[in-house]
Amino acid sequence: MDNIDSKRFQNEVITVNSINAQDNISVTVQIDDPPSKLILVNLNLKDKLSKTRKRLEQNSKVKMNNALTFAYKISQTNNIENSLAEIAREDEENIILEEIVGKKNSILYLSSEPDWRFFRDKLKLEYGRNVNLEAKKRVIIIEDCEMAEIIDGCENSSTEIDLKADQIKKNDFISNAGANVPNFAKLRVSFGNTKIERSNFGTNSTCIISEYSKISLKFKLKSDPKFIEKVKDAIKSKNPRNFKKINEEFGHFIPQEVVLGGKAYFKKSNISKKCSEEISTKYVISASNNIEIENTSENLSKNNNNSKQECFKLIGRPQFNLNNFNEKTWVESLRDFRNWSCTKFKDPVSIFQPLPEDLRKQILLLVGKKILHMSTEDYTYYLVEPGMRQAFELKIPVNILEILQNKDSDCSIFATVIDKKEKDIFNCQVFWPSNEDPKLIIHCIQKKFKKRKCKLKIKWMIVGYDINFNFNHSDFNIKLKVLKYDFNASSHQAITRSLKLEYNPSVFCFGIPVLSKLDFSNNSLIIGHHFFNDENRKIGSYIFAYLVLLIVGYHPSSIVLK
Structure with a gap:
């Protein structure tokens, strides 16, 4: 040990540390071009992009997710505007940060675009759902997804509403959170009627629905290993009642396809002469479903008969004030995919359907x-x-x-x-x-x-x-x-x-x-x-x-x- 040159060893350590310190610099993270957000972050230029992604996932301002992709800005040539060249997720392990960060301005470009993994996490698409569409627990793994853009996805429809005794009977408007579920009959799951208390409205009313479909996601599914173990335990118990308990815990169905976008519900009514105090009711379904329902009835003057249209439910971007709802502004907000929510759950199947065939047969024999x-x-x-x-x-x-x-x-x-x-x-x-x-x-x-x-x-x-x-x-x-x-x-x-x-x-x-x-x-x-x-x-x-x-x-x- 006496022969070791301690001074030389110390100098080498200092040199390495100084290099590491030089590699950590302040980088401006720019999301999209033109930028939707600018964030100053301290990053190591020698890190691979895969490691940089993990650091940015922990940053409270960047919030790196599957919808954000690393990009390299291509300089203007031949009168062509600057553009971002996106980097595939699988290449992040082979590229280091300094290769894509601008040397003059130290800007790291991120491109945002719809990604099915982003929606999987945000909307809990791997979770089982019950009759009110609330996500329960994870039951499946989405192995792959086919994402298709919907062109001209605007659709308007109207439904007559019968108002009696100051009540509105609206089938499924709250119980299914407004998202359509075709083919529910094969699961023999039914929605009940929901009554919403309302005052001061006459008998002639129409519900107008404006639906804006942006993309559809078709899934390739397999059962989650934890859910499989739960099913195996139920089979071992020899008690078929345990499958009911599994439904209560994990939900009843999963969709094999969803449509994302936004949907607004308007009630157009001829207001009667009656008057009363203002009544306001608000429902927040869940953060994952991104749905808010709010009803407000105004003070009315006596002998005042007129027509009124109000938005009472919204799917997609629920931060809007429904009392002063501007449909044009809301539609514009749907240009940002982060505001999309599920407007349709299509081709629903039981949570037991994606299980391996041998387990499905064992369940049927036991039941x-x-x-x-x-x-x-x-x-x-x-x-x-x-x-x-x-x-x-x-x-x-x-x-x-x-x-x-x-x-x-x-x-x-x-x-x-x-x-x-x-x-x-x-x-x-x-x-x-x-x-x-x-x-x-x-x-x-x-x-x-x-x-x-x-x-x-x-x-x-x-x-x-x-x-x-x-x-x-x-x-x-x-x-x-x-x-x-x-x-x-x-x-x-x-x-x-x-x-x-x-x-x-x-x-x-x-x-x-x-x-x-x-x-x-x-x-x-x-x-x-x-x-x-x-x-x-x-x-x-x-x-x-x-x-x-x-x-x-x-x-x-x-x-x-x-």
Whole structure:
């Protein structure tokens, strides 16, 4: 150690420190050109841009984010104005700061432009949402995004408002925060009506909506690992009620596409003669949704009838004073993408949908099948000749039909036909060819043929797995089990089969024949079945066709299905 030249070592350290000190200089950060903001920051010229970005993220004035990009200013040549050449995010690791900072004026240029990562963070697009569109917890990761500019995105519409008893009934205006959610029916989530107290308004009012769409974002999604672990824990618990708790904690749905921009709601009304004190109501939905709602009614003179238009809700740039709202100024503010908010949530899916296929199947098996749809319809049956049949078209809602056509739902249809006025018996079968929608085939059984007009009641239901993972109305006290057996109807042989179920007066069994084809061989074929209890107190079936059986098991505190 005595041979070390301590003075030389000390000089070297001083030299290095002096170099580092020289590299740290005051840099003027300019956002956009012409500048929207100028900030003085102390930076190290030898740092890579990736490291500089992290330092600027911590700066309270710059607030570096995914919407800001490093840029190099190209000097004016050949009468071409100065312009900014943007630097790709992936190149920031290979470029040092001094290569792009102006040597004369020490200016660092940042270019601002819409970036889906910026909107992802600002609007919490990876979070699950409930019926009021409030973001809950992160459930997915946006792997990639397709961003498309919307040209001529201005759209105006109007809706009549019925005002009675000094109240305005406006569907969804507050409950869904004004952002449209198409295709919500398939999730079977409904919004209730919201009443907003208002005074002094007559009965003739119109809601005018001005919507300015700027861009659309289409997402490629995958489930967040933390959410996956939460789902696995629920599966391990063997308790399907835990999926309801997950919905309460994380939300019900996520959009696969959003439209960003702004939307303003105006109420145009003919004001009546009544007068009262001024009433003002203000709602702030959330900072993440960037929505503010404010209503104000003014003092009115007696016998004063006139027309008035006021803005009562705004999406995008909520800092505006709605009492003195200037639509032109607001529209101008939407040139800045930082003021955009979600105006539409499109193609919503359950938060469980992006999960891996094996987890989705485990959830469906644990929850079990349920009644997806039930309907009772009146039908006029004309009996004109013996052995005739009639086909009844099922009026299946579009959202239920989508589930029915998905093989993963493994749906079955059950139906019964009743004629209360006569003693004739009606037999009902499901005709369900491959790649076609199902229908019912109805036969009338009489001791002695008689022409007549029958007024029937047809009750039918669809049972299957809910592939949309809607657990809102699930009754986990009722267990549905569907058994399917194939039989050769042409043999006309009756078959007795045990269902291996203990007799229980609380267990209800339903059955119906299902035909995959209909031709001369089975055109008038009547297929029957019944259930019985054998000597071992086991439930059995007596059947002679392709038959689907539905077993409803009763559990404590359950609702008996009748």
